[in-house]
Amino acid sequence: MNISPEFQFRAKDTLEAEVRSNFEHTLQRLTELVAIPSVAWEAYDLSQVERSAEKVKELAFAVGFEQVEILTATYGPENTAGMPAVVARKEAAPGHPTILLYAHHDVQPVGNLKEWQTAPFVATRKGDRLFGRGAADDKAGVLAHLAAFEATRTVLGDDFKAGVTLFIEGEEEAGSPSFTNFLNTYRDKLAADVIIVADSSNWQVGVPALTTSLRGVASGTISVRVADHNVHSGVFGGPLLDAHTVMVRTLASLHNSQGSVAVEGLIHAPEPEVEYLEANFRADSGILDSVELAGTDSIASRLWAQPAISIIGMDVPSVETASNTIAATSRAKISVRLAPGSDPAQAHAALENHLKNLDVMGAKVTYTADDSGQPFSTDTSSAGAQLALAAFKESWQVDPVTTGLGGSIPFIADLTEVFPGADILITGIEDPDTRAHSANESLYLPDFEKAILAEALMLAELSASAQ
Template identity: 60%
Template sequence: MTPHDSSATTFGAELSSITAQLPTAELRECVASNFDATVAELVNLVAIPGIAWEAFDASQLERSAEAVAELVRSTGLDDVQILRVPHEDGGLGGPAVVARKIAAPGQPTIVLYAHHDVQPPGDKGLWDTEPFTAVERDGRLYGRGAADDKAGIMAHIASFRAITEILGDKFGLGVTFFIEGEEEAGSPTFDTFLQTHRELLAGDVIIVADSANWQVGVPALTTSLRGLVDGTVEVRVTDHAVHSGMFGGPILDAPTLLARLIATFHDDKGSVAIAGLHHGGETVVDYPEASFRSDAAVLDGVELAGEGSITSRLWTQPALSVIGMDIPSVDMSSNTLLASARAKISLRIAPGQDPAAAMAAVQAHVQAHAPFGARATFTAGEAGQPFATDTHAPAAQAAMWALGESWGVDAVETGMGGSIPFIANLKATYPNAQILVTGVEDPDSRAHSANESLHLGDFQKAIVAQAMLLAALNDGALG
């Protein structure tokens, strides 16, 4: 790993003066003394299978929200609510837990976001333990939601407890807990929820505890997220299917022409070849190829695509995947020249890219590269904004300090190849808020997969780091 850019970890005299006076040792000791109880509370949360998908028992999601609300009340907050807003179809969205501590005069308000809903367990045969029975083994806690994102909830709660215990009446920050209940279902009512409760959820800094650290023992602040556009490409050749023997030769079938069109999306080196897409700069953090191949389960002999560092290919360059096709299966095939074929594509866009412009670029590319004069159309799907943190902003600088102080090694700035669409909603609704994306996961947490787990040592450090960050913000780190 390349050392973190020293310019991003150089703090001004004012911040250095603030951090030098903070009760870091007391906060660390407080978190440690309560850590077993924190883990026990996390174990209890893991036992609740709160899944926001329609096919699952909605009462468990309600039970999950109630359990989180009770944990927030246990911190001493009385203003705790479970709130929902309606879907477009009239049904209610997932239950979100919202609680507030009002700021003292002149103090900023910090919003602590996490989500209590979890992914379905999937094939239980792939689990080494029961998905909803948390099991500690070799320093890790296994169970669905142990990392994503019930550990994020407990990091917020445990750090808030520590800061209030150590600072007492000197803790003047406003704090708002916002624990969502439908993130794993795509946050379908998130924007409506923000607009409905705009004033209730307003803050100067929003800490989103739903990401990952660089590796076990090395903390990270996620400073960029790729955005997303998707859509469907269709190629049509004839008005209807015809016999492949009688007409094959002069006519190429639609799947073949679709394949030729798909092949134009990348150049010979595997980089996305759609004109008009933004490419960001190189990244500071190195991801050794051997580690990446192991983490991504790449087969021996398969060459990696694209150019530049692996992290730039993951974080600051576009990436296009074909995620579905409509053509007959092999078992249902016949000697027919197919008239049409469709493919759904997913395009991750780099920070700085406008999603509408990216969608237009795909549209233009499809029309310009229709093979053999076939009718090629692109139907736009969903779009999500990318995100980039202003790493020189006071909150980000304070966060980098707190992470490094807690772990005892410099924190790194990392990107995320995937998207967190609701971040764009937060930024649009609160354009002046500083958004910090933190997390408790690591490369082996296996969120969304079987045997999801949490590294308990790094979990404790994450709690300490957030307590230190809150202390710094309390003492004026925002300026």
């Protein structure tokens, strides 16, 4: 792919005017999509995910795609059907590149309704933010792609030479179980020279970012057994520690006194170039002023280049249902974030070895690997990355940041494996106060408009380039 290093962006003024004139219409479309509670978990109404896919299909036709399909793939030994994805295509003119636009239309569950200040599935505008589940993660990504495509198509007309494939997944929040099979099944429909993944975060409000590294993930379950069966705490308490107490001691061994991960064999990546100020981290995370930050080295290193272990679940009786019983067994779920360059299989082995060699008064401790996801890093000198950074600067009129992300997007590794020659660009429609996956999720509208313009600039520039 031959992309000019000078980046003319000749259509910028016209594209900017087009994006701005259609922005309220874009928000109305986003509002309609947010209204669909498309949670792709088995415990929820999966017909809503199908309804959401149909809505995305309708919108894809509305912005000018002529080929639009709802497709699925299977996964697992029983060939379980995956959730519906939308694939729309505009063919490339001879000699011009194809761009794959990825986002997902499924969302996280709402959680505790009492924590929401607005109705979760009613997009509610307050000042410069739009609140609602999926308003940012990732239905804003869906609309960013659709609006950028529509603006480029309208402005360029017959000069829109680049091919565009829209791929809107329906199960990302459920772990993308059919993703690998989906890529392999529809490889010919999805093949592209550049892949834009609109599912990340900008550096801060008003400052765009290209995500150039992601931590991998290795999650698993720790089990502790101290006795054959539960017993009365008054009769046997003292000599016999309950399994939950032993579990707490087991979990405490995963970190040292400074809060750094203490499991040998989990690697660190090189120090990031971007500085993340402690004051900014505290403001972004909502950590209490009295709580010390864990770990050593820079905050950016601790977030993006070092492993992190979180306890995300424990089988412990609630306070309301507690009884005077010594538990014989205890279970805990851990999520381990892995630095770029790590291998999830080796991480699982390191965790198992750590627990096997742990002495917690002879209790039986076992580890079961559950999920894995590869880390990711990209070459910022690539033609695609340079184009993205230039488009960000042109749209925001500030210097963009190349940043890591502490989270994981495991399917990125699948994209890399199936399409090794493509430039994969992870762009942001969120910001540090978006609160994705939490109550009161919201989208910062000024940056949303700029993200649409930046993507339209990229599509226009790629239409002027040749393979």
